[in-house]
Amino acid sequence: MRFLIFSIIFITVFALITLYISKRFVNKLHFKEVYKRYINYFLILNLLGVFAYLLFRRYPLIPNDIYFLLSIPIGLIFLLFSTAIIYDISLIFINKGVKDLSRRHFLKKSLDFSALAVAGGINAKAMYNAKHTMLEEVSIKIKKLKQKYNVVQISDIHIGGLIDKEFISSMVKKINLLNPDAILITGDLVDTNLKFAKPALEELKKLNSKYGTYFIVGNHEYFHGVDKIISYIKTLDIKVLENNNTYIGDENQGFNLAGVYDRFGDKFGSYKPDINKALNHINSNSPTVLLAHQPKYIEDLKDTSKIDLILSGHTHGGQIVPFNLLVKLQQPYIKGLHQHNKTTQIYVNKGTGFWGPPMRLGASSEITHINLIPS
Numbered sequence: 001m002r003f004l005i006f007s008i009i010f011i012t013v014f015a016l017i018t019l020y021i022s023k024r025f026v027n028k029l030h031f032k033e034v035y036k037r038y039i040n041y042f043l044i045l046n047l048l049g050v051f052a053y054l055l056f057r058r059y060p061l062i063p064n065d066i067y068f069l070l071s072i073p074i075g076l077i078f079l080l081f082s083t084a085i086i087y088d089i090s091l092i093f094i095n096k097g098v099k100d101l102s103r104r105h106f107l108k109k110s111l112d113f114s115a116l117a118v119a120g121g122i123n124a125k126a127m128y129n130a131k132h133t134m135l136e137e138v139s140i141k142i143k144k145l146k147q148k149y150n151v152v153q154i155s156d157i158h159i160g161g162l163i164d165k166e167f168i169s170s171m172v173k174k175i176n177l178l179n180p181d182a183i184l185i186t187g188d189l190v191d192t193n194l195k196f197a198k199p200a201l202e203e204l205k206k207l208n209s210k211y212g213t214y215f216i217v218g219n220h221e222y223f224h225g226v227d228k229i230i231s232y233i234k235t236l237d238i239k240v241l242e243n244n245n246t247y248i249g250d251e252n253q254g255f256n257l258a259g260v261y262d263r264f265g266d267k268f269g270s271y272k273p274d275i276n277k278a279l280n281h282i283n284s285n286s287p288t289v290l291l292a293h294q295p296k297y298i299e300d301l302k303d304t305s306k307i308d309l310i311l312s313g314h315t316h317g318g319q320i321v322p323f324n325l326l327v328k329l330q331q332p333y334i335k336g337l338h339q340h341n342k343t344t345q346i347y348v349n350k351g352t353g354f355w356g357p358p359m360r361l362g363a364s365s366e367i368t369h370i371n372l373i374p375s
Helices: 002-024 033-058 064-097 101-130 165-176 194-206 219-224 226-234 324-330
Strands: 134-142 149-154 182-186 213-216 238-240 244-248 255-259 288-291 309-312 336-339 345-348 366-374
Touching: 002 033, 002 064, 033 064, 064 101, 134 345, 149 165, 165 194, 165 366, 182 309, 194 226, 213 255, 219 226, 226 238
Parallel strands: 134 366, 149 182, 182 213, 213 238, 255 288, 288 309, 309 345
Antiparallel strands: 149 366, 244 255, 336 345
16 A cells, blocks of 8 residues: 555656656757657656556566666656756746847757757766766774774665666675675665565675674665565674664774664654664773664764764765755755764765666765774
8 A cells, every 4th residue: 555655646746747848848849740749759658667667666577678678767757857947947048038039049949959968968877877886985083993994884775676686796796805894784775575685685695894794774674574674684694783783893992883773663663763772781982883774863863972973875865966955855964974063973875776767967876985093
């Protein structure tokens, strides 16, 4: 029922956006009516692709080549919508600012072809970006830390569909080359039925680090059986932090690593985050790193004085410009390192995979190599 409601809202929003693209962009192009009609037919077909994507995202029973084609329409609508808005604004300036009719006609025709060319180029670039994961090198100074540690953070992989066994295998090889002390996965690892995710998840057994791999759930795990996902991930020699903590390094020489359930658990009714439990019995002589999927969780904390660093994900860095501006309305931090207050820093990973379309624009996929340095 929840999936049905979400699907109806999702399709309705995309239908309205598609209507805007048709009325305010396509129908105003200086093309023959037959060409504009073909473009509008394509938009309808594209919208049907969005519906098919949602269906097969939940039940990935088709070949990946077909799934790839079905995953493109969402990103295509996003980027055409952005193009349509810019086109609309530019057209207003031309109509208001240019008095000479022949010059106005020339500028309008130039705008039409330029808008289509730019839209095509941006879509191609966005798809290229999604296929190439960047290594982000980050150094973070931590008070009370006695020695240097290097950890790898990955987040928002969204196993399912295009994020498959091959993708995870490649990611694991890149991480192992970094020879990390610990590997930290900050949620949204699984985004499909667990039985479809298992072949890709099995690749995580090959991760190598000195102190092991640690995982917290993100909001998407709740959609696919959070209890079963947690249980299965534990079989992969991955330690799941469930409102608790562990110690990384030799006694009094390392740091506390704590993790909480995602704040979506409050809506879900179980697996709720509890910072008091997460920080219970920490080593007060050592700094504390907290794994919390959503950056917004930092606003739920009345006191962060016991937390030196929070590692989060969730935002995808906006994934596709200009929707990073919408993410900013919902999350206090979008990407990168921030000094939240005197005692606490937060780093937001832009996501190692992607959700929805295989596109990224203005926010690359990342594997984060973090050097924790004594301050």
